[in-house]
Amino acid sequence: MTRNGQTIELSQAPQLENGHIWIAENDAKKISSKAVAVPATKAETAQAKATGTAPAKPAAKPVEQKPTQPVAVKPKTPKQEIAGTREVRTIVIDPGHGGKDPGASGKKSQEKDIVLAVAKLLRKNLADAGFNVKLTRSKDVFIELRQRANLANQWDGDLFISLHCNAIDATEERKKIIQGYQFYVLRAPESEEDKAIARRENAVATLYGEKNAKDELSPLEWFKLEARLEQYKQTSYLFTEKLLSSFDGGKIKKMNTGVGGAGFMVLVGAMMPAVLIELGFISNEEDEAYMMTKAGQQDLADRIAQAVSKYKDAVHTYRETLGRN
Ligand SMILES: [Zn+2]
Secondary structure, eight states, rough: EEEEEEEOOOOOOEEETTTTTEEOHHHHHHHHTTTTTOOHHHHHHHHHHHTTTTEEEEHHSSOOOOSSOOOOOSSSSSGGGGGSSOOOOOEEEEEBBBTOOOOSSSSSOOOHHHHHHHHHHHHHHHHTTEEEEEOOOOOOOOOOHHHHHHHHHHOOOEEEEEEEOOOOOHHHHHHHOOOOOEEESSOOOHHHHHHHHHHHHHHHHHTOOTOOOOSSSOHHHHHHHHHHHHHHHHHHHHHHHHHHHHHHHHHSSSEEEEEEEEOOOHHHSSSOOOEEEEEEESSSSHHHHHSSSSHHHHHHHHHHHHHHHHHHHHHHHHHHHTTTO
């Protein structure tokens, strides 16, 4: 932790319990010897929650400190900066579905094939632009939803992009009307429509017996997620802004506002800004035809790559304003 420019390394992650921050006794001694109080501010509380699963109880009896003044918990060196605040280098592309899970089906194509084709073209674009690029799958194989985020974390990604095609199960008439691309972030859903899309994308987990799988997050799970969502919210939305501007004027139209949020399981575990892209409706003939052609897939990859570059520049500029470069 840092206070007034003074950095104190804690031996264990702080623990949040009943609104109090607990730290190990030896850490408390270290801090008091440096005459630094340990206040529990809102920011620090969020930071403590953001450490994820609760750390093991400190061996020594924890020392409770009363709130005094604001404190910022920040990384010691640039290397320890978290995704979203450091320079953007590693992009994790996640082509949805695969193997025994075809995803949604159109008249002539399957979601798993379209998103893999776009992912490979996107990989080339981003590699040419100098990014370090990782794919959660580069073949037609099945990967569990949670495993995808785990891979992204292992690779210490700066941005997680999950590629999908939307679909509706409706009459032919409605299928002709419902089309368009949309970008999703992880957040409590505001509409029944967004909930339905998340349920469809999450269904694979229950369908193929993923451990602890279910197709919706419980209120308690949302509560637990909150701090982490907060940490990556701004940057995830920043990326959707860049996507919106680069997708503007393309063959596939924007659906509604273009940005939605819901409980996508594939985004839940990612410790980095993360966006799920529904490229278009595979259930709509026009969208499907475009997504099936090489030219359409290249155009979609180009637009996403452009958005990634703009996002990288925006993060860089933001860092400059903070004097971090
Ligand atoms: Zn999908």
